[in-house]
Amino acid sequence: MGEKVVLDVERRSLRTPLAALAVTTAALLATSCSGGPAASDPAAEGQKAPAKDAPSGATIKISPQQGSDTVAPNKKIVVTAAGGPLEQVTAESDGEPIEGAFDAGRTKWVSKRALKPSTAYTVSARAAGGTTAQSSFTTRKPKVELKVADVTPAVKGEKVGIGAPIIVTFNNPVTDKAAVEKALHVESEKPSRGAWRWTSDTTVIYRTAKFWQPHQKVTFTANITGVQSGKDAYGVEDLTKTIQIGAAQTAVVNTRTHKMVVKRDGKVVKTMLISAGNASTREYTTTSGVHLTMGKANPERMISPGRKKGDPGYYDLMINHAVRFSNSGEYVHALNNVWAQGRQNVSHGCINARPDQAKWFYDQVQRGDVITITGTNRALEWNNGWGFWQMPFSQWKKGSALTGTDS
Numbered sequence: 001m002g003e004k005v006v007l008d009v010e011r012r013s014l015r016t017p018l019a020a021l022a023v024t025t026a027a028l029l030a031t032s033c034s035g036g037p038a039a040s041d042p043a044a045e046g047q048k049a050p051a052k053d054a055p056s057g058a059t060i061k062i063s064p065q066q067g068s069d070t071v072a073p074n075k076k077i078v079v080t081a082a083g084g085p086l087e088q089v090t091a092e093s094d095g096e097p098i099e100g101a102f103d104a105g106r107t108k109w110v111s112k113r114a115l116k117p118s119t120a121y122t123v124s125a126r127a128a129g130g131t132t133a134q135s136s137f138t139t140r141k142p143k144v145e146l147k148v149a150d151v152t153p154a155v156k157g158e159k160v161g162i163g164a165p166i167i168v169t170f171n172n173p174v175t176d177k178a179a180v181e182k183a184l185h186v187e188s189e190k191p192s193r194g195a196w197r198w199t200s201d202t203t204v205i206y207r208t209a210k211f212w213q214p215h216q217k218v219t220f221t222a223n224i225t226g227v228q229s230g231k232d233a234y235g236v237e238d239l240t241k242t243i244q245i246g247a248a249q250t251a252v253v254n255t256r257t258h259k260m261v262v263k264r265d266g267k268v269v270k271t272m273l274i275s276a277g278n279a280s281t282r283e284y285t286t287t288s289g290v291h292l293t294m295g296k297a298n299p300e301r302m303i304s305p306g307r308k309k310g311d312p313g314y315y316d317l318m319i320n321h322a323v324r325f326s327n328s329g330e331y332v333h334a335l336n337n338v339w340a341q342g343r344q345n346v347s348h349g350c351i352n353a354r355p356d357q358a359k360w361f362y363d364q365v366q367r368g369d370v371i372t373i374t375g376t377n378r379a380l381e382w383n384n385g386w387g388f389w390q391m392p393f394s395q396w397k398k399g400s401a402l403t404g405t406d407s
Helices: 002-032 177-182 355-364 393-399
Strands: 059-063 078-082 086-093 100-102 108-111 120-127 132-138 144-146 148-152 166-170 184-188 194-198 203-208 216-222 228-230 233-235 239-245 249-254 259-264 267-275 289-292 295-297 300-303 316-319 322-324 331-334 351-353 370-374
Touching: 059 120, 059 132, 078 086, 078 120, 086 100, 086 108, 144 228, 148 239, 166 216, 177 184, 177 194, 177 203, 177 228, 184 203, 194 393, 259 355, 267 355, 300 322, 300 331, 316 331, 322 355, 331 355, 351 355
Parallel strands: 144 233, 249 370, 331 351
Antiparallel strands: 059 078, 078 108, 086 120, 100 108, 120 132, 148 166, 166 203, 184 216, 194 203, 216 239, 228 233, 249 259, 259 267, 267 351, 289 370, 295 322, 300 316, 322 331
16 A cells, blocks of 8 residues: 555656646747747857848959060050049059059059060059959060160250251161151240151151240150050160250351351341352352251361362362351351452352351351351252251141141
């Protein structure tokens, strides 16, 4: 009897927790089925909560691309961004920065000038959102290297006349003249207008529409580095020259009155008696027109053109204080020929003057000074020496490769 009671008690103690568990489970089932899915507990599930979408950064593209090693020097560096503006672009070569400009929306940056041949470049860019990009590349070596071989007249310390041209000679022929001409710039301290004219594949000449204003500085710049001048031909070196314009020195020669009047800055400083060409042949006829002084020598050797020793009219002389003004052998020079000077023309085409006056002129003259000669029936050709002023400016500028424009 006593044992039965104990067993009943033990059975009741075991049934009670099972019943409670059944009630709890039923409650949970009822809750999960009411009104829709229950909110999950990420921590309980051992999972991370999904992050909100972060704004994506801008994308950057650089041209030329990383690793390019045959980039044409006339190409520009171009950096573009999509999805946000560019904040910074840095381009350099050998530690020197490359200038460039952004567009209005700062979505594009372009270098301002052509690149230097055979040169390594690095470009870095940053856009909104912290996106960055880099590119390193190398430009190709041209088969033909273009340089300025000479600029005349541009000797350091020299002063030139108001009619002086700027004659630029290249070391190799130029095929794309327009591209090269665009890279040539002339700036004067006092306002002027002028134009280039190509006289050959290697020579281009700048002439003003009117004479330079005196007493000023003119700067010539050839920004030809990277400019394509022909097939596989590129400029490899820039050049700047400073030209000093001196006093406005002009001379007017009248072969009929046998006088030469010299002015400086508008005032008469000397009147000289002269003898001009005898006009017995065309070569002995002084050319009429607007001449420019081209150079001088003391003495100058003068040999009769087209004649050899023993021929009639042959001469081979050393002449003092000679100032050249054409390529056909014309000079203002000294000659002790006083009986003819001021009276008649007896020379072989030159303008000769009394030795003391010829020396004075020689000492004063500047390359590019203007000598205007009248009174003969032989006109100076525009391409005879520096006879460029014989051509009207409207015609002169048609020799430009840039559709005849002037600058």
